Amino acid sequence: MEIETPLTEKKIKKLKAGDRIYLSGYIYTARDQAHQKLFNLLSNNKELPIDLKDAVIYYTGPAPSKPGQVIGACGPTTSYRMDKFTPILLKNGLKGMIGKGPRSKEVKKSIVENKAIYFAATGGAAALLSKTIIDSKIIAYPELKTEAIRLLKVSKFPLVVINDSYGNDLYESGQNKYNELRQSDEL
C-alpha cells in the first residue's frame, strides 16, 4: 500500500498492524538529543522549531553523505530510548513514528488515544533505505551533527505497521505466532 504525508487521521485509520506500506512525502529525523530538546521546550510551553501537526518523525542518525549523495546510510535506531519523550509529542500533533523495536506501555496507550501510528523500517538495511531518500536538509540543531533534526523527502520508503491506532501490536502477535516455548514462557 502506498501513502503520502501529511499523515492525517483518515489515512491512519486505514492502516493495520502487519501492513507493508510505502511512504512518500516529508518526514523529520530526530533521535535522543533532539527528543530531549523538543521535550524540554514542550514541558516549558515554548515554541518548537518544527511543525508537529500530522507529522512523521524518523528515529535515525544518518552517516555523512559523500559528495553528490543526498544522504549517507540512513536506517532506524532503537525506539525505546525515545519512549519517555513520545507521549507529549503525540499530544502536540505528531502522528507517525518510524524506528525499530517495541514501545513502552505509555507510548502504546498514547498511540491509541491520539490516533497515531508506529512503523518499523528494517534495522540494518541502511544502504537500501538511503536510496529512497530524495532530499535532505538540516532544519534545527545543526550542532547535534548526526543527531540534528533533518527534513527528508522520501519516495516509497518501505515500512511495516507495528502499532496501529486500534491497539494492535505486530511484535506481540507476530512473535506469539511462532513462539514454540510458550508453556515455559513468562511473557
Place this chain on the structure above:
Amino acid sequence: MRKIDKEIITKEIAEAVQTANFSISEDLLAKFNQALKDEKSILGKDVLKDLIKNAKTAESEKIPICQDTGIVVIFAEIGEEVFIEGDLLEAINFGIKIGYNEGFLRKSVVKDPFDRENTGDNTPAVIYTERVPGNKLNFKVLIKGAGSENMSKINMFNPTATKEEIIKFIIDTVKNAGANACPPYILGIGIGGTFEKAALLSKKALVSDKKKNNHVKEFEQRILKEVNKTGIGPAGLGGTVTALDIKVLTYPCHIASLPVAVNINCHASRHISITI
C-alpha cells in the same frame, strides 16, 4: 626481530574499517541465504531479502551497511619477534580517524560518558593486545553497533548450575533484546574465567576463528535450536530464524564461580581479520 613501521599499521587499519563497514563476509551472506530458505514467515522472508539486497548495495556503492558504523573494537595479536616503531595504540587510532573520514562513516564516539561531546573522528577504539609466538601482527577488527551492545548481559551462576539454566539465561537475554537489537542475531557467549574475562570472551567469540571441541560445538547447536524457538524472527516481526550463529568461548574458572556473558551482535556482523 622484525620491525614494523607504525605508518603501515595506520594504513591497514584505515582500509580495514572501511572494508568492514561496506561489506559483510561470504560466510554471513551464505547464512542470510540459508535463513531465507528456512524462515517460515512471509514478513520475515521479506526482511531477509532486504538484508541481502542491502549487503549488495552497500558493497557495490561503498555505502555503510548500517548507519551505526559503531565503535571499533580491536583484538591485536603481536608476535614476540615483532618490534613496532612508534606507539601501537596511537597508530591504530590514527588509522580509524583516517578511515572514518575517508569512508564518510558516522562518528559515534563521545569523549566522556556524562558530558557526551563527540570526539569527531570515532576514536578511541577499544583495543586489547596479546603477545603471541611468531613475527606477525594480527588485528581482528570489529565494528560494534550500540543497538545490540545495549542488550548484552552477564550473569554469575553457581558452579552447580546446569546447562539448562545457562540456556534459559541466554534465551531470556535474547527475549529481552527482542526486536530491538536487529535480529537475526549472532551471539557471542563467554563461559568461565572471572566477571570481566567472561565478558571479554563473549566479545572475542564474535570474531574468533579458534577451533572448538565437540562438546562446545554441540552446546552451540543446542543453544541455536532453542533461540530459534522464541519466535522473534527477522527484525522481530515474528518468525523461525532468530539467530544465525552461536559462538561460545570458554576458560577455566574458580571452584565457586560460573560466569556467563552474552554479547549480542546484530545481523550486520561486521568484522575483518588483517595480518601484517
